[in-house]
Amino acid sequence: MSASHSALVPEWLTAPAEANELVASVWPSSAHRVDDGSVEIAGVSVFDLRDRFGTPLYVLDEDEVRAHARRARDAFGAAAERHGIRSHVYYAGKAFLSTEVVRWVTEEGLAVDVCTRGELEVALAGGADPARLGFHGNNKSVAELERAVEVGIGSVVVDSPIEIERLAAIADRRGAVQSVLVRVRTGVHAETHAFLATAHEDQKFGFSLAGAADAVARIRELPSLRFVGLHAHIGSQIFDSAGFRESAARLVDLHADLLAGGEIPLLNVGGGFGISYTSVDDPRPIEEIADGIVDAIADECEVRGIPMPDVACEPGRVIVGQAGVTLYEVGTVKKVTIGEERERTYVSV
Template structure:
């Protein structure tokens, strides 16, 4: 049956595609294409083969895409910094998605790694990452986390509150080392993004006001066993353009200049938050342009203030791993919902959902979708891809045009799921979390094992011969 596009239910940004099987190149990994049988292939491996081997749901990561994007960030910021007489470091923000394989990929391509929990730290260490190349973030680092970080010789700890200063100083004294630290500040610049993703306005949990930061830096400089090496500022996530970075850098540089009276400040870390394309209408700023314009803005600001440009650091995560990820699902049911107005929407239910990607529920995030096991033959129908959870907000793709002949048993692919999907995943409704598979040169391998029902039951302390009988 051919469904007429329900334009009245579609958002203004969503365009009816000429071909609902086409893959928008800005959204999919560079290797993604339809093979001779019209199935989607990623990294040289067919979606059909991937599902036959690993099942669904399944997160597929294109290793070459991750590596290429890591190199592009390193090369672009290095070149931009060199053009202005300084150097740049790039840290991979592990919170986007972290496994030992990914940690090895990005460090082999020249990146450092930032972590924000003991778990992330241990994954990076298990991957063989040199502790001196790790930065430790977080607004509530425990005493034990700080102790562990200092003991292993972590490169930097980003101080988020005055309480941490005493904890770091005590840990450094016990270890007999000098710990390098940065102080995170709020520049007051609001990222052009969802409120939950904006992290530099004053009324939120991260960082310090400029006034509090000045007090903190003075205390750090007095404390034995600590070395203040710079300021850190992160204005948010999924940001397009450089206007916000430019304004934030201008404000932070003024604080940087005032603090120079107390000693050298070799580093300025401007965070990350660079956006990616989730739909064909998203237009992220090219990496080379981001690097060139942000570093130029810092250089101009330093020149106006009459000071030398410091070494720079940046922390992309989503922009490196997000576009490399594609999630594969199997369609379970379809339902054509018709309203009294005559408009209709095709509901496509898949065997995953908010347990493997909660971003739509948390942020209203938009995604794209395509049939992955074949090409559809019907005209495009306005569809909503939903998960299998007992929750009305369990939406995977809110608005999309899919071939109207999508049916149970089809495979569906959702691109740009490499970041903040598996890392935010849960066992809601006691659904096991899916495996993560890397593809490269026509081969696939599991890099994070999927959970089984037995894994879930093993955590239930009431399931034992003795306890269960009581």
């Protein structure tokens, strides 16, 4: 390969020793090649799937989704149990949501996090208990908030002062008391792509640390709202717990200050746990991440001499990402000459 040609290729992309090898960390564990060179997933041929459903087709291995859901549930459950608290694991619907996925993850003991009216309706249609749903989003419509309160949603993560007032008015009209969390920007940057880091100050989500205290004070003045905890999300495709540790220190600081106004049963650390998209990605095991996050919160609470709240998290892609593949069929193959020495091949699907 010439130097000019190699400039078109990512540094990590090297020719495999065996062209037909499936990278174990990227593919579902049930995926394997059969004698004719094709692939089976959970014992089903991709050709049979194509013939039945056409392409493009997104395929999920149910057993693997369920296994990842149980693993996340057990990892955070064990980490929390060591400190005498409970954990709450929400499947992040933004990763991939369908009624079947809702059924799988809820049967495995997970709650579900939704971000739109559509996701809320899918979760309900999939049999999710409304009391085990959380509603996110930085620009929830009045209609979405109305529907959330109507169905008895477990919690709403409020994101702005105007949303607090809107939600309080809706709950008051309905004679309800709505549980809410306050989303906080901790200022911690995840070790990830800049566009995926969501806790720095110049972005659309949540309140600053100082603004969050004011938001909580306002919520506590409103009889139709009940403040149950803080929420922070530091990014996506995060491979370890280092960023969560620093975020936990800042969250627990604020949590400790707010305890003077009443009990706070929950601390939600968000999610964003990464998966292997390529052969060189190396995310830490979910058990290691869970231990790191929960231990960090425990340490910060101990330093401040305050009781440790229950811990919630929202893993999404780590549950469905590796369990899924997309089937495409090649339509055209075209070689394009670039200058005098380089050529790129386009494969269209």
